[in-house]
Amino acid sequence: MLKHLHRRALRMSILLMAVFLFTTCTQEPLNKEADITEITIPDMPAGMIIGSPTIHPSLNTSEIVIEVKGIYQPGMLSPQFVLTAGATISPASGTTLDFSDEKEQHYTVTGEDGKWKRTYTIVVRPQFVRSEFNYNFDLFEKYNENHASSYKFDVFYELTPTGAKEYIWGSGNQGFALTGGSAAADKYPTYATTDSKSGTAVCLVTRSTGAFGALANMPIAAGNIFLGTFDASSAMKDPMKATRFGIPHTVGEPQEVTFWYKFLGGSYTDKVTGETVLDWPSMYAVLFEPEIDANGNIVLLDGLNVLTAPNIISAAQMKKEDIVRSETTVKEVGEAEFTFASIPFIPRREFDYQKLINGNYYITIVFSSSYKGDTFEGYVGNTLIVDEVRLITKTAEE
Amino acid sequence: MYNTDTNIFKTHLRVITLLMSCAVCVTTFAQTQVAKDSVPTQESKSFYENTKSIAETTVGIIKSAAVGVEYRLKAGIAVGGTSPLPVPEEIRGLNSFNPGLNLSIEGEVVKLFDNTYGLAFGLRLESKGMETDARVKGYQITLDQDDQQIAGYFWGNVKTKVDNAYLTLPVLAVWKPADRWAVRGGLYGSYAFRRNFSGLAYNGYLREGDPTGTYVEIGESNGLYDFSDQVRHWFWGARVGGEWQAFTHLLVGADLTWGLNSIFPKDFEAIAFKMFPIYGTLSFGYRF
Numbered sequence: 001m002l003k004h005l006h007r008r009a010l011r012m013s014i015l016l017m018a019v020f021l022f023t024t025c026t027q028e029p030l031n032k033e034a035d036i037t038e039i040t041i042p043d044m045p046a047g048m049i050i051g052s053p054t055i056h057p058s059l060n061t062s063e064i065v066i067e068v069k070g071i072y073q074p075g076m077l078s079p080q081f082v083l084t085a086g087a088t089i090s091p092a093s094g095t096t097l098d099f100s101d102e103k104e105q106h107y108t109v110t111g112e113d114g115k116w117k118r119t120y121t122i123v124v125r126p127q128f129v130r131s132e133f134n135y136n137f138d139l140f141e142k143y144n145e146n147h148a149s150s151y152k153f154d155v156f157y158e159l160t161p162t163g164a165k166e167y168i169w170g171s172g173n174q175g176f177a178l179t180g181g182s183a184a185a186d187k188y189p190t191y192a193t194t195d196s197k198s199g200t201a202v203c204l205v206t207r208s209t210g211a212f213g214a215l216a217n218m219p220i221a222a223g224n225i226f227l228g229t230f231d232a233s234s235a236m237k238d239p240m241k242a243t244r245f246g247i248p249h250t251v252g253e254p255q256e257v258t259f260w261y262k263f264l265g266g267s268y269t270d271k272v273t274g275e276t277v278l279d280w281p282s283m284y285a286v287l288f289e290p291e292i293d294a295n296g297n298i299v300l301l302d303g304l305n306v307l308t309a310p311n312i313i314s315a316a317q318m319k320k321e322d323i324v325r326s327e328t329t330v331k332e333v334g335e336a337e338f339t340f341a342s343i344p345f346i347p348r349r350e351f352d353y354q355k356l357i358n359g360n361y362y363i364t365i366v367f368s369s370s371y372k373g374d375t376f377e378g379y380v381g382n383t384l385i386v387d388e389v390r391l392i393t394k395t396a397e398e
Numbered sequence: 399m400y401n402t403d404t405n406i407f408k409t410h411l412r413v414i415t416l417l418m419s420c421a422v423c424v425t426t427f428a429q430t431q432v433a434k435d436s437v438p439t440q441e442s443k444s445f446y447e448n449t450k451s452i453a454e455t456t457v458g459i460i461k462s463a464a465v466g467v468e469y470r471l472k473a474g475i476a477v478g479g480t481s482p483l484p485v486p487e488e489i490r491g492l493n494s495f496n497p498g499l500n501l502s503i504e505g506e507v508v509k510l511f512d513n514t515y516g517l518a519f520g521l522r523l524e525s526k527g528m529e530t531d532a533r534v535k536g537y538q539i540t541l542d543q544d545d546q547q548i549a550g551y552f553w554g555n556v557k558t559k560v561d562n563a564y565l566t567l568p569v570l571a572v573w574k575p576a577d578r579w580a581v582r583g584g585l586y587g588s589y590a591f592r593r594n595f596s597g598l599a600y601n602g603y604l605r606e607g608d609p610t611g612t613y614v615e616i617g618e619s620n621g622l623y624d625f626s627d628q629v630r631h632w633f634w635g636a637r638v639g640g641e642w643q644a645f646t647h648l649l650v651g652a653d654l655t656w657g658l659n660s661i662f663p664k665d666f667e668a669i670a671f672k673m674f675p676i677y678g679t680l681s682f683g684y685r686f
Contacts, residue, residue: 032609211543
C-alpha cells in the first residue's frame with residue numbers, strides 16, 4: 001500500500017514537472033490528416049485539363065473527376081500528387097495507370113501518424129458537351145451511398161451518354177448536415193419528392209438551423225438547388241461563399257428558362273425594419289464569364305455576387321409579382337397545383353459565340369425556398385417544389 | 399454560457415468575499431494587538447519584546463497543548479489549473495493563461511495527541527477556476543449548443559474557462575517538527591455546488607467525425623462548447639502543505655491540492671482526456 005502510494009507520488013511529481021515544461025518540451029504530434037491537396041498529370045498534353053492544369057480537389061470529396069477536353073482520349077497516365085504533410089499514397093505518386101474509357105483508379109492516402117486513411121477514386125473524363133438542357137430531378141442518391149459518411153440526404157445527379165453520374169447540382173444540404181446530420185432525407189432543406197410533374201421533383205424547404213445557426217446569425221437555411229457545387233468548408237465561417245455557382249456552358253446562347261413549380265409560404269419579421277413581410281422563393285439563371293485567378297483557377301460566382309458580378313453576360317430572374325402563392329387556396333403543399341413558368345434571359349453584356357465555343361462561359365440555374373435565404377431571413381416552412389427545368393438556347397445560325 | 403456569470407455565481411462570490419473580509423479583519427486585528435502590546439520603551443526594547451512575545455507564545459502553546467484542541471478560521475487565495483495529465487501532444491502551447499481569483503474560507507479543528515502529532519479536520523468553501531487559450535493541432539473536440547453537437551478534430555485555438563466552487567472536507571495528519579511549524583498532509587472530499595466548464599474553438603478548422611471527415615473552417619465566434627452540466631459533483635484528492643505560526647493567533651500556510659478524479663465522469667466522451675484540478679493555496683488563519 002505504502003509502496004503504491006510512493007509510486008503514485010513519484011508519478012505525480014513527474015507529471016507536475018510535465019505541466020510546467022510542456023509548452024517547450026512536448027513533441028509535435030504526427031499529422032493525422034490524409035488528403036490529396038494537388039494533382040498534376042505531366043504526361044498529359046498541355047491544355048487538355050478543363051480549368052487550371054494543377055487540380056486542387058475539394059477536401060470534402062473522395063471522388064475526383066478530372067475533366068478533360070472532348071477531343072482528348074485519355075490512356076495510360078501518371079498522375080502526381082501533393083498530400084497533407086507527411087502523408088503517403090498508394091499506388092505511389094507518379095505510378096502509370098490506365099485511365100482510358102473513364103476507368104476508375106483507386107488510391108489510398110495514409111496520414112503521417114498511420115492511423116487515418118482516405119480512399120480516393122479518380123476518373124479522367126472527356127467533357128460531355130450537353131446540347132439539350134432538360135433537368136427532371138428524377139435521378140438522386142443518398143449522400144452516404146457514395147461517401148464514407150452517415151448522412152442520408154438526397155444528392156441529385158445527371159447522366160452522361162456513357163452512363164457516368166454527373167454531380168452538377170449543388171445544395172446546402174452538406175452544410176445543414178453539420179448540425180442536423182442524423183436527420184432523415186426529407187428533414188433536410190433540399191430533398192426529392194414524388195409530389196411532382198413527372199417522376200420525382202426537388203422539394204426545397206426553409207429550415208431552422210437551431211442553436212449553432214442562431215449563434216452564427218444564420219438562424220435559417222433555405223432549401224436550395226443550383227448548377228454548381230457546395231463547398232462545406234466555408235459553411236460555418238463564411239456561408240455566402242459556400243455556394244459555388246456555375247458549370248461550363250459551351251452550346252447555344254441561353255434564351256429562357258422554363259420549369260414547373262408550386263409554392264406554399266409564410267411571412268417573417270424583417271431584421272432591419274421590424275415589419276412583417278411575406279417570404280418568397282427565388283428562381284433565376286445566370287450566364288457569366290468567370291475570371292481566372294493568379295493560379296490559373298476559374299473563379300466561380302458565389303452567394304455574394306451571383307446576381308451583381310460585372311462579368312455576368314445575361315441573367316433571367318423570376319419577378320416576385322409573377323410568382324403564384326398557393327396558400328390562399330390550399331393548406332398543404334400536396335394539394336397545390338403546379339404552375340408553369342418561363343423567364344427570359346436579359347442581356348447585360350454582349351454575347352460572343354467564339355467565347356462560347358472556347359469554353360469561356362459558365363451558367364447556373366438557382367432555386368431557393370426563401371428569396372432572402374442568402375442573408376438568413378425567411379419563413380421557416382416556406383416550401384418550393386420544382387420539376388422539369390428546361391434551358392432554351394439558340395445557336396448562331398438561328 | 400461562456401463569459402457570462404450567473405446570478406448564483408455572484409451570490410456565492412459575495413458570500414465568499416464577505417467571509418474573506420471578516421477573516422482578514424480578524425487576522426489584522428490580532429496582528430495589531432500583538433504589535434501594540436509589544437511597543438516597548440526605548441531602553442528596554444529588545445529585552446521587553448523578546449520576553450513578552452516569547453511568554454505570550456509559550457502561554458498560547460501551553461494552553462492549546464493542555465486542551466489538545468484548537469479552532470482556526472482561515473482565508474486563502476489559490477492559483478492553479480485544471481489540466482489534462484499528462485498534457486497531450488495535441489496541445490501545442492498557450493496563448494494565454496489567467497488563473498483568476500480563487501478564494502477560500504475554511505473553519506478548522508486541530509486535535510493534537512501530543513505536542514508533535516495530530517489530526518486536522520476542516521470545512522472549506524472554495525472556488526477553483528482558470529481561463530486558458532491554447533494552440534491545438536488535431537485536438538478532439540465536441541462543439542455543442544443546446545441539443546446540437548458537432549464532434550471532430552480541431553486545428554486552431556481553443557479557449558477554456560473552468561470555474562467551479564466546492565464545499566470541501568479535508569482530513570489531514572499533522573506533524574509538528576518545531577513549535578511554530580507544522581507539516582500537514584491528507585485527503586479531501588469535495589462537492590461542487592457551482593460548475594462551469596465552457597469555451598470556444600476559434601480561428602481554425604474542424605474535421606468532422608475523424609481527421610479524414612468533412613473539412614469545416616471555424617471563424618471567430620461560432621465554435622462554442624459548454625459542458626458545465628457534465629462536470630462531476632463529487633471530487634476527491636490529496637492535500638499537502640505547511641503551516642507557520644507567525645504570532646499567537648496568526649497562522650500562515652501553504653497547501654497543494656491535487657485532484658485524483660477527473661472533473662468529468664468516466665462515460666463522458668466529448669473531451670478525449672481526463673482533467674484534474676491542481677491548485678496551490680496561500681492562506682492566513684486566525685487561531686482562537
